[in-house]
Amino acid sequence: MEIRPEFLGLVLACALVTAIPRVLPLVALSRLELPAWLLDWLRYVPLAVLSALLAIELLSAGRAGLPAIAFAFAVAAMTRSLFGTTVAGVAAFWALS
Amino acid sequence: MLGYLGIGFAAGVVERAAGMSYAEILLLSMVLYAGSAQFVLTSMLTLGTPAPAIVLTVFFLNLRHLLLSAALAPALRAVPAWKNALLGLQLTDETFVVASSRGQLSAAWMAGLNLAAWSTWAVANVAGAALSGYAGDTRALAFALPGMFAGLLMLQFLSHRVRFIALTVIALSAGCGVAIHQVFPGPWAVVGAALLGASAGLALQRWRSARNS
Numbered sequence: 001m002e003i004r005p006e007f008l009g010l011v012l013a014c015a016l017v018t019a020i021p022r023v024l025p026l027v028a029l030s031r032l033e034l035p036a037w038l039l040d041w042l043r044y045v046p047l048a049v050l051s052a053l054l055a056i057e058l059l060s061a062g063r064a065g066l067p068a069i070a071f072a073f074a075v076a077a078m079t080r081s082l083f084g085t086t087v088a089g090v091a092a093f094w095a096l097s
Numbered sequence: 098m099l100g101y102l103g104i105g106f107a108a109g110v111v112e113r114a115a116g117m118s119y120a121e122i123l124l125l126s127m128v129l130y131a132g133s134a135q136f137v138l139t140s141m142l143t144l145g146t147p148a149p150a151i152v153l154t155v156f157f158l159n160l161r162h163l164l165l166s167a168a169l170a171p172a173l174r175a176v177p178a179w180k181n182a183l184l185g186l187q188l189t190d191e192t193f194v195v196a197s198s199r200g201q202l203s204a205a206w207m208a209g210l211n212l213a214a215w216s217t218w219a220v221a222n223v224a225g226a227a228l229s230g231y232a233g234d235t236r237a238l239a240f241a242l243p244g245m246f247a248g249l250l251m252l253q254f255l256s257h258r259v260r261f262i263a264l265t266v267i268a269l270s271a272g273c274g275v276a277i278h279q280v281f282p283g284p285w286a287v288v289g290a291a292l293l294g295a296s297a298g299l300a301l302q303r304w305r306s307a308r309n310s
Contacts, residue, residue: 003120010148011121014138015128017156021163023185027178029170041299042168044266046194047253048294049161051267052274052287053133054246059275061243072244076251082191085251086103089244094237 064096101191101217107241108135109225115143119226126222130215131189134158135222136242160288164295165193172196176204187211194249198256262301270294 058065072089079085105126112122112135125135134155141151166185173181184207192214196202250267257263274290 002118003124006148007117007121008124010138010151011125011128013148013152014134014155015130017152018129018131018134018159018162019186021160022166022188023182025163025167026170026173026181026185026188029167037299037303039171040302041295042164043257044263044295044298045164045168045291046190046197047250047257047263047266048270048291048298049164049287050190050246050250050253051270051294052290054243054250055271055274056278056286057243057246059278061240065240065243068240069243069247072247073251076248077255080252080255082245082248082252083103085248086241086244089247090103090107090237090240093240093244097237 061093062097064093068093068096101214102221104132104241104245105218105221106225106228107238108132108139109222109227110229110238111136111225112139112222113226113229115139117226119223122222122226123219126219127215129155130187130218131155131159132191132218132245133242136239157285157288161291162188164291165190169193169196169202172200172202173204173207175201176207180204184208184211187215189214190249191245194252259302259305262298262305265301266294266298269297 054069058069061068068089071092072085075088076082076085108126109122112125117125117139125138129135129138137154137158138151141154166188169188170181173184176184181204184204188211192210195210196207254260254263254267270290270293272290273293274286277289278286
């Protein structure tokens, strides 16, 4: 039940570099009127980030990854439940590998 | 908030399996509080990666919050800057998806969402750690992360009215992400591919409305 000093330092450093991109735009951009094209562009950002992250994750997941994600997509479309989708993805991956 | 349980639970299992104490897992989940970064930090620690390289990777990995934070900014324009700073500290992919589906946001509503997600995340991490010994196959549990991404992606996709633009953004971002990752492995692949994909989506939308008008 103890915290190694070097672990504490690592977590604090990681938290600091994470806080900057989390906080900065909210504080700076809230004061400004954003142009319409930027708002439209930002609507596509989560779609793009998630697609890239997921595709790169799948590269290292092995052969069971792709069919398991296809199954997870189907469950997500039918149930719209994040928890159900996560469980379905893990179960499919476990069953296939 | 249920999506958090699955991922947080899996994170706790993996973190415990990597030799972290309960106190360290609680610290990590409450102070860093970032799902993908926690998985990456854990796997890099077990590989013996030096700390500066881990911090740099986490920085690039979490740079995407710039885009999420900027996207939420208009909805929180009425909130004072110091409150926005506190709200921004707890910004995650999941709370962003929930928050960005409503119009103007109040600071109290956002703080409630943040606190619910934060506490759920910490409890799930510790619960996963407690059950780590029983969970045999941690590789399958680590798949909770892509599984959750798949769910978030589908929810985002269904919220877009013009399906062919959304599909183009998905295909382009995924394809570019993989291509960039093969040439320059590292977190830049996600940032680069996302910038490209989102810009293509905007261009397509502009082209479509110009043609229809």
